[in-house]
Amino acid sequence: MVAIPEYLQCEGPIIERLKNLGWEYRRGVEVLEDEREPLLITHLMRAIMRINGVSESEAERVINILRTTPFGVEGSKRVLEYLKEGVPLRDEETGEPKRVLLIDYENIENNEFLVANQVGYPFRTKIPDLVLYINGIPVVLIECKRLKGDWKRAYRQIRGYEKEMPELFKYVQFSIAAGDRVVYFPNVPWLEDVPVYEWKGESFDDLDNIMEPLTPSNLLDMLRYFIFYREERGTITKVLPRYMQFRATNRIVERAVGYARGETERNRGLIWHWQGSGKTLTMIFSAYKIKRLLGNPTIFFIVDRQELEEQLAGELRSIGLSFEVVESINHLKEVLTHSDGKRGIFVTLIHKFREEELKDLRRELEKESRRRKTIMNRRDVIAFIDEGHRTQYGELAATMRSILKNASFFAFTGTPIAKKHRDTYATFGYRDEPYLDRYFILDSIRDGFTVKIAYQARLEEDVHLRKEDLEAFLTSRLEEIPEEYRGKVKERLKKRLNAIKVFLKNPKRIEMIAEDIAKHYRGNVEPFKAMVVAVDREACVLYKRALDRFLPSEYSEVVMTFNRDDPDIIREYFHELTQRYRTKDQSEIRGEIVKRFKRKETPKILIVTDMLLTGFDAPVLQTMYLDKPLKEHRLLQTIARTNRPFIKNGENVKAFGLIVDYVGIFKELKRALAIYDEADIKGVAYDVERIKRELREKMEKVLSLFDGLELRKDREAIMKAVLILFQKDKGEEFQKLYREIRSYYKLLREDKTEFKDAFSWLTEVYYAYNAKVNGLDPEVEEKMDKFLREALRFIHEAVDIGKLKKDFPIVELDEEFLRKIMMARNRDRAFYDLLFAVRHYVNTHRGPLTADLVEQVESIVERWKSRTEEVEKLYQELFEIAEKIQKRNRERRELGLSELEYALVMVLKRHVKANTRTLVGDVKELLRETETLRFRRWQEKAEVVSELSRIVMKFIVRRYRGRYDDLMKTREDVLEVLKRWG
Numbered sequence: 001m002v003a004i005p006e007y008l009q010c011e012g013p014i015i016e017r018l019k020n021l022g023w024e025y026r027r028g029v030e031v032l033e034d035e036r037e038p039l040l041i042t043h044l045m046r047a048i049m050r051i052n053g054v055s056e057s058e059a060e061r062v063i064n065i066l067r068t069t070p071f072g073v074e075g076s077k078r079v080l081e082y083l084k085e086g087v088p089l090r091d092e093e094t095g096e097p098k099r100v101l102l103i104d105y106e107n108i109e110n111n112e113f114l115v116a117n118q119v120g121y122p123f124r125t126k127i128p129d130l131v132l133y134i135n136g137i138p139v140v141l142i143e144c145k146r147l148k149g150d151w152k153r154a155y156r157q158i159r160g161y162e163k164e165m166p167e168l169f170k171y172v173q174f175s176i177a178a179g180d181r182v183v184y185f186p187n188v189p190w191l192e193d194v195p196v197y198e199w200k201g202e203s204f205d206d207l208d209n210i211m212e213p214l215t216p217s218n219l220l221d222m223l224r225y226f227i228f229y230r231e232e233r234g235t236i237t238k239v240l241p242r243y244m245q246f247r248a249t250n251r252i253v254e255r256a257v258g259y260a261r262g263e264t265e266r267n268r269g270l271i272w273h274w275q276g277s278g279k280t281l282t283m284i285f286s287a288y289k290i291k292r293l294l295g296n297p298t299i300f301f302i303v304d305r306q307e308l309e310e311q312l313a314g315e316l317r318s319i320g321l322s323f324e325v326v327e328s329i330n331h332l333k334e335v336l337t338h339s340d341g342k343r344g345i346f347v348t349l350i351h352k353f354r355e356e357e358l359k360d361l362r363r364e365l366e367k368e369s370r371r372r373k374t375i376m377n378r379r380d381v382i383a384f385i386d387e388g389h390r391t392q393y394g395e396l397a398a399t400m401r402s403i404l405k406n407a408s409f410f411a412f413t414g415t416p417i418a419k420k421h422r423d424t425y426a427t428f429g430y431r432d433e434p435y436l437d438r439y440f441i442l443d444s445i446r447d448g449f450t451v452k453i454a455y456q457a458r459l460e461e462d463v464h465l466r467k468e469d470l471e472a473f474l475t476s477r478l479e480e481i482p483e484e485y486r487g488k489v490k491e492r493l494k495k496r497l498n499a500i501k502v503f504l505k506n507p508k509r510i511e512m513i514a515e516d517i518a519k520h521y522r523g524n525v526e527p528f529k530a531m532v533v534a535v536d537r538e539a540c541v542l543y544k545r546a547l548d549r550f551l552p553s554e555y556s557e558v559v560m561t562f563n564r565d566d567p568d569i570i571r572e573y574f575h576e577l578t579q580r581y582r583t584k585d586q587s588e589i590r591g592e593i594v595k596r597f598k599r600k601e602t603p604k605i606l607i608v609t610d611m612l613l614t615g616f617d618a619p620v621l622q623t624m625y626l627d628k629p630l631k632e633h634r635l636l637q638t639i640a641r642t643n644r645p646f647i648k649n650g651e652n653v654k655a656f657g658l659i660v661d662y663v664g665i666f667k668e669l670k671r672a673l674a675i676y677d678e679a680d681i682k683g684v685a686y687d688v689e690r691i692k693r694e695l696r697e698k699m700e701k702v703l704s705l706f707d708g709l710e711l712r713k714d715r716e717a718i719m720k721a722v723l724i725l726f727q728k729d730k731g732e733e734f735q736k737l738y739r740e741i742r743s744y745y746k747l748l749r750e751d752k753t754e755f756k757d758a759f760s761w762l763t764e765v766y767y768a769y770n771a772k773v774n775g776l777d778p779e780v781e782e783k784m785d786k787f788l789r790e791a792l793r794f795i796h797e798a799v800d801i802g803k804l805k806k807d808f809p810i811v812e813l814d815e816e817f818l819r820k821i822m823m824a825r826n827r828d829r830a831f832y833d834l835l836f837a838v839r840h841y842v843n844t845h846r847g848p849l850t851a852d853l854v855e856q857v858e859s860i861v862e863r864w865k866s867r868t869e870e871v872e873k874l875y876q877e878l879f880e881i882a883e884k885i886q887k888r889n890r891e892r893r894e895l896g897l898s899e900l901e902y903a904l905v906m907v908l909k910r911h912v913k914a915n916t917r918t919l920v921g922d923v924k925e926l927l928r929e930t931e932t933l934r935f936r937r938w939q940e941k942a943e944v945v946s947e948l949s950r951i952v953m954k955f956i957v958r959r960y961r962g963r964y965d966d967l968m969k970t971r972e973d974v975l976e977v978l979k980r981w982g
Contacts, residue, residue: 010144010178011117011129017211018115028119038168043112043136051104062087062100071166073236074942077229079170084224103134105224111135113216126164138171145179150732154179162189173227174240182206186238199243225289228319245278248437249285256408257293260380267408269436279412280315283384287345290382296343297380304350308386313347329357341375353400362403381407453639454656459516504535513662514546517625528622532607535628540607541573557593557603559611562586619644623658695744699758702737705730711761721765738766831875838882853881895920903977911970913963926955939979949975
């Protein structure tokens, strides 16, 4: 039965909005033809015959291919391909191979768009709120909660459906969880965590905004051009577009395709998206869609750094797009001169467009272009320029444009430049259209794709650069010169640079800063990671030597280039590196250092001067220690390295990126950002006063949850606070607010006094709530998420953990505890203690011993909170669960088994005639036989699952011939336990 408020606040409004967009609405009972089949076969049969003009028997063959495609990684990838390209089939008359389309992308009205609610699939046990079908294929699922309901409940419900209804989710491409917020996310059942997005739009109501991707034309657009499977470090994920990527891509495509077809003369555009908002994927979406629409164009991705070339090639490879990396100038010449220009996707460094190398080729192309089609006069040539503000104003860019004379050019940047001779807007935009699409700092922070950047100046009197020297440096042209030309102008700047470098590289100064960095890092940053930006490569080595005196040597590493004519201090350090990493290949060493920084415990601090200041994404990087004068876009790009959110257990645990300034650069921030409107830059850096203001607001909000409660630290007051959270269903809101407060609080140093008492009390409540309701001991929480250690250090300043554990012990659910519960006179208090004990147990022992109990316990909790049943009845149910846990634990201990072993024994007991001791031996042998296959995340590898399934089947037949009740069911149950806990 649908809850009335849920229907009125969410489900009904979505149905009405979808109907207005052209979706047909039916109740689930009206459309579901077979409770075991997620496809609407009749609808799909009609659509296949209508779209393709095929016979009923061929349509049946197509449907049979869909139905027999297995769920899991490979099957899901295949289904997405079928949705995009059609199902491969041999023509029943000619025998020729062909593709039978499931969706008519060219004629939208030739498709059927159906939304059904309360669809009882499978077996009417799990009922999704809304399913969106295209031609009878379920492609989107929506779960609804009331406006006051947490969207995470809907999200978790859908993630549960993925495991319970795998056949449905081989078709469903993304889902929407609606409650207090409306989010969408890809359905990837084999992953524990998937990214969650909001679709922003013009409306105040998020339900209106989420209708944009559900508009039939947009949904088909997304299916065809924007949804991909991607392989990342051996794991298969699914790519969905964020709303600004979808918007920007379609603006680019409209212009590029319109220009290629002669429908417009505009052939360029600037895409101004802030660092960290996914520019690379926007480029890839655009290239893919343009390629599909134009048939066989030539598409260039132009980058200016080798690491960006590798990063882009990796992204293209990960989603399975075919492309070529232009390896040399000769390779580039071959691409440009092959026939009328080689068709396909190419990744190249701009540095290959050297005038001296290509001038003869250009002259030849100019001559050829007068009599035939060449790459010079073709309009279906598209160039995507990554970091378009950097190298698009000099000789290299001029040579490129003179050869790709009729191409479309689209530049992507987070930091455009508006200066004489170097104007990104003028180069790629038009007078009435400076940019084609913009998504800047405040948009990115609001949407959670990046975090705020906080600023703190340290040691100002002792180590900051003299203002006159800084002015001299900032007016120099060095940062504007492309890397390969810097040597030519460096001599002219040497005198001005030397004065600054001598000051910045004073060993005593560096030692003072290094000591401060070590103290600040250990006290405020760890276990997040940090970067030191030094003025040059020699300063990098000096910082490394100095930091090693105050921190363990494995804490820091230098990432920079090494040359043959380097001074002794740099050559000696390179020799140390080659010894440590056992290779003389500096690119290998750099790659290994960066990989360890992103994935391992150490190094914790990278020391750089030029490298990694652009295009380097490491969410674990939280703090940058800046000791190099930078300006304008270079400054913005550098500080943006710290702005990536760090997601753990589905939530961002990094409230801010922090810039610690040792050079005085932020005194120049307004000047450095003068090229942008104030509205665009106000979100770049947040000073301590602003952090304190926001902290006060959040403190006020969280304390309002406890109106009228005195903030005492005795047990009675703390318990009262916990009960308020539990009974008002405000626990998740409180925890989220508390974590935000903790993040703000940890950025403050001597400014903490104002907040200390309230923070200390909130911390006590937070721990007590976790201990009693969520079943998380403070020590368990610390182990569970090492990235909260630094925050916990602040908590430990404010709260006595020993006292807390004494007042709020985590009870053991043993016979002694149950005996005391039975003897308790106050039945309400006994129920309360038993409830938290059982809930704590099933939450902290999630596994085969408690899997069947979780829902029972949560049902009791819900009924107790809603006061729908007598406490006595709930108490009896709860006591039976506690006794069941006791019995299982006792038997498991007596048999000397792990939880996995015991679960397998219980499974086999249900199906096989054999005594327990025999089954114990059998289970141990089965686990030995399958041990090599059960590596981390083996469940995601279809071939491994298949092999393990085969071994289990053979084992059952060999061991229990004639003694099992149902071979297939036995195999499935054993496999299910191994998949979930093995």
